[in-house]
Amino acid sequence: MTPRRMIHWNRLDSPKHWVTFLVATFLGSGASKIAPGTMGSLAALPFIFWMEPLSFFIKGIIGVALFFFGTIATKQFDELMETRDSSHIVIDEVLGMGITLWISGGYVENYFFGFIFFRTLDILKPFPISIFDKFSHENPSPWLRALGVMIDDVIAGFLALGLLMILQYYSLLPSPA
Numbered sequence: 001m002t003p004r005r006m007i008h009w010n011r012l013d014s015p016k017h018w019v020t021f022l023v024a025t026f027l028g029s030g031a032s033k034i035a036p037g038t039m040g041s042l043a044a045l046p047f048i049f050w051m052e053p054l055s056f057f058i059k060g061i062i063g064v065a066l067f068f069f070g071t072i073a074t075k076q077f078d079e080l081m082e083t084r085d086s087s088h089i090v091i092d093e094v095l096g097m098g099i100t101l102w103i104s105g106g107y108v109e110n111y112f113f114g115f116i117f118f119r120t121l122d123i124l125k126p127f128p129i130s131i132f133d134k135f136s137h138e139n140p141s142p143w144l145r146a147l148g149v150m151i152d153d154v155i156a157g158f159l160a161l162g163l164l165m166i167l168q169y170y171s172l173l174p175s176p177a
Helices: 015-024 036-051 056-081 091-100 108-124 129-138 142-169
Strands: none
Touching: 015 056, 036 091, 036 108, 056 091, 056 142, 091 108, 091 142, 108 142, 129 142
C-alpha cells in the first residue's frame, strides 16, 4: 500500500485510467495537495448550483448515478494507486454536498452553512458515519471498501441536510419556494 496522499501519475497511461482519475477526483479537484476533500467539496458547488432548477426526482436520479459510478471509480482508483480510501478520491464529497444542498433553493446562506455542516461531519465522522468509514479502511473486499468510502459521505450529507432543514424550519435560513 502507498500513502493515502500519493498519486502515481505514471500509472495514468490509458484513457480508462484517465476517466477513473477524472471521476474519482472530480475533474482533478481531489488532486490538490492541500485539503483535497475540502477542494472537492468546493468544486462541487458550481455543479450543484447548475442542478438547482432540476426537479427533486431528476436530482435523485443524478445522485444514484453518482453513487454507482463513484463506487466503481473509487474501487478502480484505489486499485490503480494501490491505496485504501485515497484522500484524493472526492467523488464521495461531491455526492455528500449534493445531498446536503438538495433542497437549498440556491440561497447563498444555505450553501455556506451546508458546506460548513457537511465538512465538519465528514472530518469528525461522528456515529453513525464512523461505522461506514471503518469499512473503507478495514474491509478485505475492494468493493466493500469503495462502498464504505461512498456511504459515509452519503450519511454525512443526509445529516447535514437535516441540520439545514431544522434551521429552515425555524426560519433561521431561507427555505426553497
